[in-house]
Amino acid sequence: MKPKIKLMLSMLLVMFSAIALRAQVACEANFQWSVNPNGVYSFYDSSFTAQGYVISQYQWNFGNGYTSVVQNPTQQFTTAGTYNVCLVITSQLQGSTITCVDTVCKSIVVGCSTYIGGSFNFTVQQQTVAFSSNYSSNYPPLSYTWVFGDGASSSLPNPTHTYANQGTYQVCVTVSDSFGCSKTECKNVIIGTATCNLQAYFTSTQPGPNTLVVTSQTTGGNVASNIHVWKLNGVVLGTTTGNGSSHTFSPLPANTPDGNLQLCLRVETPNAPCQDSFCKTITICRANGEFAYNVLANDTIKFTPPANMANIYSHKWYANGNLFSTDISPKVKFSNSFVGMTICHVVSNAQVPSCKDSFCTVLQAQPCNANAQFQFLTDTNGITKFYPVTNATNWSHTWIINNDTVIQNSISPALYLSPDTYNVCHIIALNGNPNCIDTICQQVIVRNAPPCNLHITIAKSVNPNMQVLLEASAINMTGAFTYNWSNGSSTKVINVTNNYGVYCVTVTEAGSGCTATACFNYQPNAPLDTICGITFNDANGNGVLDSTESPMSIRIYINGNGQQLSVVSDSVTGEWHAYLPAGTYNVCAYVANSGTTGGWVATLPVSQNNNGLSPSACYTVNIAPNQNLCGFNFGFQNTKVTICGYVYIDVNANGVKDSTEHGIQGQAVKVGNYTVYTNTDGYYRVNIPAGTYTVNYTPISPYTGYTALPANYTIAATTIGQPYCGNNFGIQVPSGQCDVAVDLAPLSTVTPGFRAIYTIKVFNLNGYTTSGLLTFNFEPGLTFYSAAPAQSSFDNSAATVTWNVSNIAPGTYKSFTVRLNTPQNFQLGTPVFSFAEFTTNGNCTETNLNNNIDTTHQTVVASYDPNDKHVSPEGNIANNGQELAYTIRFQNTGTAPAVNVVILDTLNDNLDWSTFEFKNASHSCNIQQEGNLVSFIFSNIMLPDSLQNEAESHGFVSYKIKAQQNLPNTTRITNSAAIYFDFNEAIHTNTTLNTVDFSLSVKNVNAKQPTITVSPNPFKTYTNILVNGAEESPIEIEVRDLAGRTVVKQISESNLIQLQTLNLASGMYVYELKQNNGVIGTGKMIAQ
Known part of the structure; x- marks a missing residue:
């Protein structure tokens, strides 16, 4: 029976909502x-x-x-x-x-969430069949149970079986892993004259998010009728028919994860005992940055991504390159016109860092702002009134209730609805434009409510952070109340800043269950007052923006009248604007002076400038209602000169940095008495007093011994504020040779229950594009969690992760990050050793194998500090100029992105400052060394805070330096650093400690300092160790593996020692040569 519906012309003032609320809980x-x-x-x-x-x-x-x-x-x-x-x-x-x-x-x-991947194949020779399996699991070792179809079985991974009779046999193998998961696969084997010749194979591509294209390349069987069954991670995607068939699966199943998945094809020939399977690992990424947008009332824009881009995905929205939201579907009103604005949406999967997608579009004017959203209220008499968000008179409204009652031309109808559930649709159309239309349908629940005398008021306020708040208050009743707002909030006060529309709240008194509802129509206020100005580089210091001077982009800080905000001036025009209510404000601009960016002083306004010696300046501004005040300009002059240039690999040896030639990071350039280091682009820059300088550059590790041209520059840098750039140095490298260097740095401590994170960089130092295999060897007991980019393989039992690395261009590098799980029962104090090694693929000759491996030593600790300093090796060291590798790690744990990060590191007096060498950094940074003070400046790093993006809130910098020679026994070498995030107080790291221990040293009694050559290295069957310049006495060689075990020890009467691999396992070894009871040399070798 349909409910009785009666149109009413008025409604009572006391109303209640039909939405049920949960009881109040703390x-x-x-x-x-x-x-x-x-x-x-x-x-x-x-x-x-x-x-x-x-x-x-x-x-x-x-x-x-x-x-x-x-x-x-x-x-x-x-x-x-x-x-x-x-x-x-x-x-x-x-x-x-x-x-x-x-x-x-x-x-x-x-359950068995770790799918066992792989398949098996076989070859038939008369009546003997050889089976080969290629199964894999995250939980080795694997066990096998084969059933050959004639009553025989086997538990070998790759068995061979001979059948007594001809015929067709179904062979099945069950593979189990240590997690308790298992997989069974069966294939028909034909023994005798019958042949099948069916071989499954395919290729696949992912042309877009959530889309997979597969193409069969199967051979044999019935070419036109072979049935292909496709599975992704064990889930059937569908079937195709015929060899060579292609199909697009889109969208993929809703529960398909991102990452490395198994794609399998099973092919069967109809009416014949022929079948075959083929599987391979593919990388799936369903991240989709595409979005739609709607222009709502008052030019508010709502951005809507695809429905499946919630949950595991993070979102970043940029307007003209500036981040404005991390919501899934933001609703924003921009301060300027949105027409022509470029909006980019970046979607990423935090669990699979390599999975991300972006989409950009230019916003166009949308004359249609149709928005059919509405709220509703029901009073104690059952009168329900509907409130549309859009209530202007130039729109027509149609209301449809339960598909049979239609109300037209009523903006806000009031109806009697008996207690029930109704489906209400609202259609809104722009008068004179029938194509501008919007429709929304939602459930309306009407319930009986107890009589009460509860009334609700809603008050709007603006807090000191310029946030617009709505606060609900109960009248005529006391007690505990719950709040249910139409936007889903359940607090008494809600933040509605720039989210315009009608907000309704239903308040329930917990004791009586009495409810009441009120609504508030929040719309934009009249425009605020404006203050504005220009910021510029006042090169001549006269306080005026002259025609030859350029604008500059800096941050303006404004506070007063209960307001506190900052704005950034435009990088092209220098213009800045702020919109404020009437009042008195302090308006200040500031340019940071630190390291390579020092020398700035404010020239305008002069009266606020500390006699021209301060890098900041301020105005006091009084603004009246409806007033626009401009002309608050800021001028800054750089009282120093800038000398800059690149260090690069001059591949074609023409003495010019071509666009295809890459810069080299970490190289020290001497400018007079100043030392500055190149950043990740090979660029150096230093701000120093005006004068004449000689700029020198001598290549350092890993380019020690190479020639750089020119040898130096002489620069008359006499005009303050003037840049003197283009002072480039080209490293001359031989073509056709390979020289690859590996850098390994820990990005975290090793702490039980937490992830241990490492970063690896592979540098191509020479002029030949290089490919090869990168292997990361980690401490047994840790287990693999993830890698970015995705690994080629990993083996927890062997404690290795590998990547097939291709096409590293000259002078460039490729980065890899690996995350490991640390068991909660890992013993504190356990030493942890990790190393990374790179082997070229043999298409060129390695000139230096000593830099193909890098190691790091850590100790398991109980706590984790995201801002810390680590040294490798730890603890005691020998007094032999020991090289120490330092890593400074930092994390933004604040509540907003960090614009700039500065690290100041004061080197210990027991370190040889002249041996400082930059190794690696997470972000591009400028490095300057003045004596024992080293500064690392990450300008405009925009490091996200950990609350918004934990994975990207981290950073690091690493360097190496040698201890002084001839330090006394028990000398302590300590080191710490200070980390500055923007204008916050410094965060001081822990203090590292190394102690000189003579007992670790072996006196070198050979004064001739012989040279040692190991060739070939790596080696397969043997290698020759040639010692030139040694004494005429026996030479002892001792070879140890990375666990410290001695695997070879022998004495040679000759200076040529041949070492056989014999029972050596593949891997890296350390050798030590002794003569006359003293060490004459050490090094590394690789057995293949």
Whole structure:
């Protein structure tokens, strides 16, 4: 029976909403979880707290003996089964001792999420069949159970079986891993005269997000009728028919993860005992940056990405290159006209860092601002009134209720609706433009409500941060209230800044259940007052923007009248604007002076400028209502000169830095008495007093011994504020030779229960494009978690990760990051050793193998500090000018992006400052050394804060330096650094410690300092060690593996020692040569 519906001309003032509310609680524990392709579970806290309560403690119990106290932990279950995972939260009412504790437990079924990949093949020789398997799993070792179809079986990985009779046999293998997962695969084997000759194969591409194109390249069988069954990560995508068939699968199944997945093809020939399978690993990335946008009322724009881009994906929205939101679907009103603005949307998967996509478009004017959204209120008499967001008179409105009641030409109709659930659709169209139309449908629930005398008011206010707030207040009743806003908020006060529209709140009194509703129509205010000006480079210091001077982009800080904000002047015009309510403000501009960017002083306004010696200047501005004041200009003069240039590989030896020739990082350039280092682009720059300087450059490691042209420059840098650039140095390298260097740096401590992170860079030092294999060897006991870019393989039992690296151009490098899981039971104090090595693919000759390997030493520690300093090796060192590798790690744990990061490092007096060499950095930085003070300046780094993007909130810099020679025994070498994030106080790192220990040294009694040549190296069967310049006495060689075990020890009467591989396993070894009880040389060698 249809409800009685009656159109009413008026409605009562007291109304209530039909939306049911939950009872008031102080805290409610809850969580969600997800699992990645490697079987690692990520748990996400989604607990609720009432207004004023803050969660002070999280206690997780994963049901497997492990616990955690972090908010969003990860856990890897080692066996399949059902686990009872519990979360206990403790929250406290701010300013009191009142606490609330709540617990929630959920059952987690851990199955075989780690799909066993691979397949098996076989060859038939008469009646003997040789089977070969290529299965893999994240949890080796694998076990095999073969059933050959004639009653025989085997447990070998690659068995051979002979059949007694001809016929067709179904052969099945069951593969199991240490996690308890298994996979069974069967194929028909034909013995005798019948032949099948069916071989499955395919190619695949991913032309766009969420799209996979497969093309069969199967041979044999019935060419036209072979049935192809496609599976991705064990899920059937579909079937195709015929060899050579191609198909596009789009969209992919909703639960398809990003990352490396198994794509498998099974081919069957109809009416014949022929089938074959083929699998391979492909990389899937469903990130999709595409979006649509709608222009709503008052030029507010709503951006909408595809529906499947929520949950695991992070979003960054840029307007003309400036980040304006990290919401999934932001709604924004820009301060300037949006027409012609370039909007870019970057989508990335935090769990698979290599998976990201971007899409950009230029916003166009949309004359159609149709928006059919609406709110509704129901009073105690059952009168429901509908409130559209768009209520201007130039729009027509149509309301459809339950598909049978139509109300036209009524902006805000009022209806009697008996208690029930209704489907209400609202259609809005622009008068005179029938194509400008919008429709929305939603459920309206009408319930009976108890009579009450509750009234609600909504007040709007603006806080000191210029946020617009709406606050709901209850009248005529006291008690505990809950709040349910139409935008989903459940607090008394909500932030609606720039999100214009109608906001309704339903308030419920907990004791009586009495409810009341009120609405507020939030629309833009009249434009605020304007203050503005120009910032410029006042090269001649006269306080005027002359025709020969250029604008500059700097940040303007404004505070006063309860406001505090900053704006950045335009980099092209120098113009800046601020929109403020009437009042009195301090308006200041500031240019940082540090390291290579020093020398700036303010020239305008002079009266606020500390007699022309300050890098900052301020105005005091009084602005009246409806007033626009401009002319608040800021001039800055650089009182020094800038000398700059590049260090690059001169591949074609023409003495000019061509566009295809790459710069070299970490090279020291001497400008007079100043030392400056090239950044990641090979660029150097130094700001120094005006004068005449000689610029010298001598290549340092890894280019020590190479020639650079020209040898030097003489520069008369006499005009202050003037840049003197183009002072480039080209390194001459031989073509057709390879020289690859590896740099390994730890980006974290090794702490139980946390991830250990490492970065590796492979540099091509010579003039020949190089490819090869990168292998990262990590400490046994750690387990692989992820890599970026994706690894070619990993083996937890062998503790290795590999990448096939191709086409490293001369003078460039490629970066790799690997994350490892540290078991919670890893013993504190355990030494951790890791190394990375690169082997070229043999298409050129390596000139120097000593730099193909880099190592790092760490110790398992109990705590993790994101801003710290690490030294390798740790602890005691020998007094022999020991080389020390330092890494300074930093993280932005604030609440906004860091614009600039500066690290100041004062080198210890027991270090040889002249041996300082830059190694690596996470971001481009400028480095300057003045005596023992080294500054690392990350300008405009825009480092995200950890709350918005934890993965990208980290950075690091690393360098190496030698200890002084002839230090006394027990000498302590300490080192620490100060890290500055913008204008915040310095964060001081821990202090590293190395102690000179004579017991680690072996006296070198051979004064001739012989030269040692190892060739070939790497070697397969043998290598020759030639010692020239040694004494005429026996030479002892001792070879150790990386665990310190002696694997070879022999004495030679000759200066030519031949070392056979014999039982040496493939890998890296360290050799030591002794003569007359003294060490005459050490080095590394690689057995293949």
